[in-house]
Structures are given as structure tokens and as C-alpha cells.
Amino acid sequence: MSAPLLPQQPGSDTNHRSHKQEIPSVFSEFDLYLFGQGKHFRLYEKMGAHLRVVDGVEGVNFALWAPHARSISVIGDFNDWNRSANLMHLRHQDLGVWECFIPGLKTGSLYKFALYSRTNNYAADKIDPFAFSCELRPHTASIITDIHQHEWQDADWLERRPKLQELNAPMSVYEVHLGSWRHVPERHQPGAVEEDRFMTYRELAPALTDYVKKLGFTHVELLPITEFPFDGSWGYQVTGYYAPTSRFGTPEDFQYFVDYLHQAGIGVLLDWVPSHFPKDGHALSYFDGTHLYEHPDSRKGEHKEWGSYVFDYGRSEVRNFLIASALFWLREYHIDGLRVDAVASMLYLDYLRDPGQWIPNIHGGREHLEAVTFLQQLNEAVYAEVPGTVTIAEESSAWPLVTRPTYVGGLGFTHKWNMGWMHDMLEYMKFDPIHRRYNHHNITFSMMYAYSENYVLPLSHDEVVHIKGSMIRKMPGDLWQKFANLRAFYGYMWGHPGKKLLFMGGEFGQWSEWNFAQSLDWHLLAPPSDPHHSQLLDFISELNRIYHDEPALSALDTDPAGFSWIDPHDSDNSVISFQRLSPNHDDTLIFITNFTPVPRHGYRLGVPETGIYHELLNSDHERYGGSGLLNGADITSDPIPWQSCNHSIVLTLAPLSTTILKRRPGSSGKQAPAPETVEQA
Template identity: 55%
Template sequence: MIEGIVKYDFTLFSEFDIYLFKEGNHFTAYEKLGSHLVEYKGLRGVYFSVWAPNAEKVFVFGDFNGWNKQSHPLSVRWDGSGIWEGFIPGIDKGTRYKYYIISKYGYSVEKGDPYAFFWETPPKTASVVWDLDYVWNDKEWMEQRYKFNSLKSPISIYEVHFGSWRRVPEERDRPLSYREMAEWLPKYVKEMGFTHVEFLPIMEHPFYGSWGYQVTGYFAPTSRYGTPQDFMYLVDILHQNGIGVILDWVPSHFPDDAHGLSFFDGTYLYEHQDPKKGYHPHWHSYIFNYGRNEVRNFLISSALFWLDKYHVDGLRVDAVASMLYLDYGRQRGEWIPNKYGGKENLEAIEFLRSLNSAVYDKFPDTQTIAEESTAWPLVSRPAYLGGLGFGMKWNMGWMHDTLSYFSKDPIYRKYHQSQLTFSIWYAFTENFILPLSHDEVVYGKGSLINKMPGDYWQKFANLRLLLGYMYAHPGKKLLFMGGEFAQWDEWYHEKSLDWHILQFPMHEGMKRWVKDLNNLYKSESALYELDFEPAGFEWIDFSDTEQSVISFIRKGKLYREMVLVVCNFTPVPRYNYRIGVPSEGYWREILNSDAKEYGGTGTGNLGGVYSEQIIMHNRPFSVSLTLPPLGILFFKLNT
């Protein structure tokens, strides 16, 4: 046990640090606050610092003092910052600790460290002294990633919940560790042709059933699967295999666990005091006070931390809509209008703009992505133009409309074709990602394959058509794990994906289809280069509702790189189906969802068709095609 020695003549803070902290612009606060292994006057130990402006006293207690709450007091700084600090010699890496805080108002609380780099494995709740030392081997990726993260590059994201992607049945069905995942995931993602992995929140969270969306450790990967260095190793290996890493990040709310941020120094510090602004009725969690400078420091520092220390390539910001609207999830009388009488959360808007400006200033080769479900304008436009400053935004409208359309029996689809084609009217108003995400395959919504109507064969054909349509539609791509091989069961976070079903030909065929879609997508610039520009898309015909057929052209910067796409949304094959094309020549069939290797009937065009000088769809040339049942065809002009 270390005696009650705390040295107060050592600090990591300069006067400039305190100035930035007070004004809300200290975006590397993780280098100062929290616990840091240091050497001072020949003594090795730990420097502790914590923001608790309404505290009367603050103590550190843990392994080193037998968990004696009041033997090691910290000292409050003289500068009015509300920061308590102290250096305790003799403490080493791996030491567990907490803060014991007595507020000015008589309350006492025991808290984990908001800036801790590591935590005990839940349900234990102590913070752990740790370092972030690691030798990275991803230099080549880091130097080139601006190309892979560019809005003009192919981005196909494989969305993963870490604890349920694959488990070890021989060991009580435990999840893989970070290092075990580094053996399996990079090879699989590379084989399948995805460009990026997106992890549901990997930050420390007490309740596993929250999927990580109730965060307590905003600077720590969850210890359920290993150490910070273990997670760094996973990111490193993904990068060495040419795969980008995106993390879900949750600045919209935080849980009410006693050891977390809520009521942190005996007052409502990180959250608003008034529950009409500070408590989320849907998720029973607290809402950050975005108007408080120190809270903005905390959140923006967390975002930059993952990009800095973990080499992460992007952040998908969860539940942005809940941040933008003061009345989100509330009835009349349950929310407080802004100073202009409106429902817009002005402080959250300013926070998001500051967040994105800071990210793109410090890490211009990364991306921020908004999960925003409303029609809020300019989400993915720069802050200096009045936008929120995100790089991209999930297209929730496309997702809901498309899944609704596909769930209908094909006999009724002719009455709903506008539901399918409507997305093109707004496709270029934002930089959209097309998500088929985890939220759509849980809580009774059914897996993707089970959403599809028809018999066994038609379900698979419909899903191949859905995925092909997503890859053909303007926008980057996201697919949640299990969808790539048509898992029947809904996703459940407590068990592995059903990998065993790949022994069946139709599931193996679906996996092969997604692999070939990814490879086609990456090889054809017309499918990604002008994703966010109207010049990248041209309808041929969207009006054949009677036969439920649509056709369009995807275009890149080079005219000869265009790709023709034709979709038949009924189980009836169409023979001698004529569509207009913009150019004369041989249109080679480069991908067909009905090919036998995918589980289809093999109906197609024998490799391609020559155009004829027959006017159709206001074009001087046309082709006569065979359209497979519930199929999508991709053609490219041979030049």
C-alpha cells in the first residue's frame, strides 16, 4: 500500500492549456486530463487530473491505497478552471482507481475517470492506469488513405458488431478477442471486397445489451476483448490489408450509471439540470450540455482521440437527429424552445459544426458520417457554407422506401414503383451512404432474406436484386454483417452469425454475389466516381410500371466508362425487352444476378448484345434484352 503522498508541485497544464480549456477549444484534453504515467524528480508514478468545478474535495482511491477513499486528496487549481490534480509516486500501469468527490452541496459520489484510457471489464466499474504505447506498421496505408477515403472513391462498408460476428463455441460461446479478430476479420473482408469496416461502438460501455450505444468510457476501447494495444493491433492489421476502419461514436447521450458521467461532481455537470433538456425519454439516458465549453472539449477531444491515437479513418456519429431537435421524442410541454422560440437545438448545431471543422482541420484524410433521419438541410455540406460539416450522411429515406418496396409481393409492385424511384429526386442533395444496417434486422423486423416475399427461390432472387440495386444506385454502400450470406435469423448480439449455413448452395451463392458486386463496384469508376453529382446518373426509363422494370446509366468522368443497369422486379422473365442506349456498339453483360453460380436460373444475354439503329426512349440506338426473373443486369459498352 502506498502511503498518502500526493505531490502538488507538478502539472501537465500550461497557462495556454487552461485558456483553451476555459474557452472550449482544447481538443487534445486527453493529453492532460485523466491519469498519465510520468517521472518527476526521479520518481515514477501517475499524474491525476479531473474536472470537478463544484467539488469541495476530490480524492483518488484504488489498489494502491487499499481503496481508502480519503487518504490521497487532489488539489484544486488556483485559476478557476475547476481542475483537480496531483502526482502520486509509486503507482504503475494496471492500477485500478476511482475518484471520490464531495460536492459543495453535501453530496458525495464515486466516479470512474472520464478520460481513462482503460477500464475494468464490466460489470466491474473502476478505471485502470494505462499507456498508449504501440509501434504501428501501417505507414503505407496512412500515407495513401486520402485516396481510399475520398468522396470520389469506392466506399463499401461492412458493418460489424464485434461481440457477435464470430464466437468460439468450444469455450462457452465466448466472443473473439481483438487479436483473434485480427486473424479472421481482415482476411474475410478482403476476400469479400469491402473497402471499410464499421464497428458498432467499441468504446467502454457497462451494458452489453446496449450494443455499445450507452458509453461510459469515451477514451477507452472496451476491455471485454482485450487491451488498448490489442485493439490498435486489430486496426493495424486491417490497414495492412488495405481496409479502412470506421467507428460508431455517440455524442448524443450517455447512461445514468452511478460510476459514469451523470451528476459527476454532485451536480449536473456534463448534462443539463432541467430534464426537459437534459434527459432523453426514449433511451432513459442523459443529454450532453453542448453549450458548456468544457463539455465540448470533452466530446471533440474524444472524437480526435480515436483518429489520433488509434489511426481510425472515420467516425459515424449516432443519432444526430436527436441532437438537432429540442422536441425529439417529446410531447407538447415536455421541451424548452430555443431563444428564438424554435425547436432547433442551437447549441448542438454549433457543437456539430465545431466538431466537423476540428476533425477536417486536424485529419483531412478522414471522414465523419451522420446518422440523421430527417430532412435537415446541408448535413454534409461545409460549416462555412452554413452546413453541419459532415463528410457524408446515411440515406435513411432510401433505406425505408426501398425495403418497403421489396417487402411487397411483386404482383403489387407496379402500384408502388414511385416509392422505388423517388430517391433519385433528392439523391444529390447530400453526400449519401446507402445503409442496410443493423437497425433493420432486429426487434421483429426480420432479417433481410426474411423481408423478401415469395417462395424459397424468390426470396434469394429478391435479395440478390436488392443488393444489386443498392450497388447500382448513386451513393456509397453499407451492409450489416450476415446480410452478405442471407442469414435467416434476426441478428442477436448474444450469439454468433450463422456461418454454418454457408454449406448450403443458395447461401454460398449469395456470398459470391456480394463479393462480385464489390469487385465490380471497385473496378467500374462509373459506379462511384460521380456518386454525389447529377452528372453521374441518367434515367433511361422509370415509367414501365406495368412490367416493373427500370433502366438507367451510371457515368464517370470518362464517357466510355458508363455502365447500363436494368432491373426486373417481377418473377416473370422478359424477352425481347427493348431499351434505348446512348451509344452504338456491343454492350457486354458484365454481371447478372440470375447467373447459376449465384443460385439463379441462368437466364441472360449470352455475354452481351449489339445495339441497333432503332429509336427508343428518345435515343437513336437501342438494344433488345432478355431480362431474368427478379434480376438485375449490368452492361458496359465495348469501345
């Protein structure tokens, strides 16, 4: 880019001072040591712009890491963007940390850093990498902000959070893109055309909380709200790693949003993107005239398909920048967990790269060893610094030990998205039911590896865009069959081991694909729209209620003792049946899913105990839009060995349905042992 006029004075601490007496640095020697080691986990309290009082004078202290800069000045609306008015000083030459104090500045002022490189003729005006707030796009300046004004009211939630987020606790996640969940109609002038606008954080707080609470989800997961310039990136090309996007309000507004959900007992997870960043010239790219944040070799430092740069994970200062960002959101915004985006792209040097377009590691392999180290350090820091929070890996490969501790060689995540289950099941559900018998393994294969990691079952935003079709449109058949298919699938999903995640719109069967630029189709839930949409909403609510209330669905969620097949082999009828167990066998639930539109009368099913069973849920109930083919109040077992059990019951399986059964307490004696001659699947 063309260089602006270079200041006549170099940024030298010894020759140029703002005051007669040198302003003391905000960095101690220990701060600098930790930063150099990549372990200053509160680096955001030093870097960036902070209110400060020096010798009784109020102002703002600025600090920036730019080791290859020759001169830096702070420019802003307070000095008419004059590059010579407020020079920074190279205080710590070995690390390249620059500082200055500007008296009289207050919150709300706009600023940037005007950098001039000493390695070439490069000059640029850059935003603050540690800025707490940024201008609304398309403007790009950073904003001086005090993020400690909100008075938090969520102490009770934070105290209970470690227990609520244990591996054996229910976690049902509603994934949300705040910019398109719901819009607000607005007229700028009387008689003008009505336009949609974003809801603000403060408007979203009660609306989203009431909706999620009604549906019984335990958490919301936000697509990235870290500041980003391009709406079409959905937030995944981040420029502000310490700033909530100004699209919906101020940092304090976002704190209010999180606080509101917490007070209602709802956790908040945040999509966080350490895998790449955009090439926008005002942000991190080529920051000080060198590839400071990105790896200098494009074969390792660029995602050509995404048009973005890859962080240099081998550089301790870059790892520090990212780890401090993760901890910042958990500490300062009380975020309950981070879903780390595109982990597979970090782990493999040849990810989306053709032969010859990537650099092997020191052993000649394709594993990105520096990224592995970074992810391990990230998870160690999160668990040590903010216990009770979680990290979730969006990892689509078979990399081992993603959710195992780092001391055994794992990456240290709490959970991992089960992308294999998701792909197999969506492929299966798209088949016409007449062909499902030939693809029965799609349903059963996931149990071969279900306990290799701590899994989340994701039906995410990625599955309802780019001509993939919405959840309801993926289902075959006529209108009734589409909704019946989807209810049966959701019922099976809520019974399968693993936490649950559903992207917005899937809970009421939105027909159209997700569009980031427009609101969900809320009109489908209001008369005279087809009632199937609101009935599906009721079904999701009931699934979440059962998931929360029944210990069998979470108490042994990551333990193979919590699951047992009854019959995984009935491919001829496309029926599967299994048990979910808890330490108390009285809580055992039985799931049966009929994946065909054919009702099965007189279907005999093995049960683990003698007694009387009742339907806890049937997706074919009329209240959910089904045909009402139910089994009545009580089903008494027979002493007839069947499948893997010594006792059995006779059921009617409704078409395209999931049925959940539970034995009535006290209706039998001890658990009947399974016959030794019956082979367990």
C-alpha cells in the same frame, strides 16, 4: 446515495501537499485558456491518469474537472481504496481542475475518484472520464494504462488514405458488431459443456480481415467499442469515451486490430455516440453533485424513452470533452472515420418529446442551436486536425446542408446516411411483386434528392432487429424467389448513387434476426446447408469487385452528371433502367432491374451509343443461384430510337434480376445524341 466517510482535510493546494515542494501542474496557462474556450483538442494528454517523472521520481499524475467538488481523493487497489490516503488539490479554481501526483504507481493499477460535493451532501466514487482503459463489466474501475506501446505498421495506409476516402472513391462498408460476429467455442474443463466466448481483438484481426478482403469491402464499421456497461445497449450507452471496451482485450490489442486491417488495405470506421450517455452512477451522470455533463433541465437534458442523459452542448468544457474524444480515436487509434450516432436527436429539441416536455430555443423554435454549433465545431476540428478522415451522420430528418461546409451554414459532415432511400426500398421489397407496379415511386423517388447530400445507402443493424426480420426474411415468395429478390435488390443498390453499407449476416442471407448475444449463423455456409447462402456471398463479392473496378460507379458519385435514367416509367413491368457515367464515356454502365418473377423476352432498351454490349453481371446467373436466363456474350445495338436514346438493344430480362451491361470498347464511333423530342425523366 449514502455518503462515505468524508476526509477530515479539505483538498486545498496551499494547506496540503504530497511533498515538501509543490508538484508543478501539468497545465499551462494556455492549456487552461483553451479548455475554457472548449478548444483544447489534446485535452486527454492532460486530464486523466498519466505516467510522469517528477524530480527523478516515477509515478502517475491525476487530473480531473470537477468544479463543484469540495474534496476529491484518488482511491484504488494501491491504497486499499482508502479515501484519505491520496487527496487531490484544487489547482485551478476558476475552472475547477484538480490534480495530484502519486509516486511509485505503474500501469495496471485500478483507480477511481472519491468525490464530495460542496453544493449538497452528495458523495460518489466515479470512474475517470478520460480513462484509457476500464475493468471488464460488471466491474467498473478505471485502469492506469500507457497507450503508446504499440508499434504501428500502417504508414503506407495512412499516406494513401486521403485519396482512398475522397468523395469520388468507392466506399463499400461492412458493418460489424464485434461481440456477435463470430464466437469461439471453449471448454473450461475436460468433458464440460462447450460454451461460446467473444473473440479477442487479436483473434478478430486476421479472421475479419480475411473475410472482408475476400468479399471486397473497402471498410468495416464497428458498432461502438467505446467502453459500455450493458451488453444489451450494443455499445450505444457509453461510459468510457476514451477507452476501448475490455470485452475483447486491452487498448494495445485494439491498436493491433486496427493496424492489421490497415495493412490489408481495409479502412476502419467507428460508431461514436455524442448524443446521450447512460445514468449509471459510477460514470458521468451528476458527476460532482451537479449536472456537470448533462443539461440541468430534464426537458433538455434527458431522453426519457432511452433512459439516458443529453450532453449540455452549451457548455464549452463539455464540447471540449466530446471533440477531444473524437480526435483521440482518429489520432491514437488511427481510426479512419466516425459515424456519429443519432444526429437527429441532437438537432431537435422536441425529438421524442411530447408538447410541453421540451424547451424552445431563444427564437422560439425547435432547433437545438447549441448542438448545431457543437456539430459544426466537431467537423471543423476533425478536418483541420486529422485531414483525410471522414465523418458520417446518422441523420434521419430533412435537416438541410448536413454534408455541406460550415462556412455556408452546413453541419460539415462528409457523408450522411440515406434513411429515406432505405425506408422506401425496404417497404417496396416487402410487397408481393404483383403489387409493386402500384408502388413504383418507391424506387424512383430517391433520385429527386440523391445529390442534395453526400449519401451512404445503409442496410444497417437497425433494420434486422426488433421483429423487423432479417434481410432475406423481408423478401416475399418461396425460397428461390426470396434469394432472387435479395440479389436483384443488392444489384440495384450497388448501381444507385451513394456509398454502400451492409450489416453482417446480410451478405449470406441469414434467416434469423440479429441477436447481439450470439454468433452469426455461420453453419449456413457449410454443407449440407442450402447453397443459396454461399452463392449470395459470391454475388456480393462480385458486386464489390465491379464497384471497385468500374470508375462509373464512383468517379461522379456526388455529381448529377454521373447518373441518367433510361426508363424510370415502366411501372407496368416493374422494370427500371439507368446509366452510371464517368468522365470517360467508354466506362458507362447500364443497370436494368426486373422486380417481378416474370421473365421479359424481347425487351427493347434504349442505349446511349451504337456498338456491342455485353453482360458484366447478371444476378440470375446459375453460379449465384439463379435460373441461368442470360443474354449471351454480345448484344449488338440497332439504329432504332427508344426511350431517351437514338439506339436500342433487345434483351431477355430474367425474373427478379439485376443486369449490368457495358459497351465493348472500340465497337462504335462517337456517342449518338439523344433525340431532342424525348422527354428526360
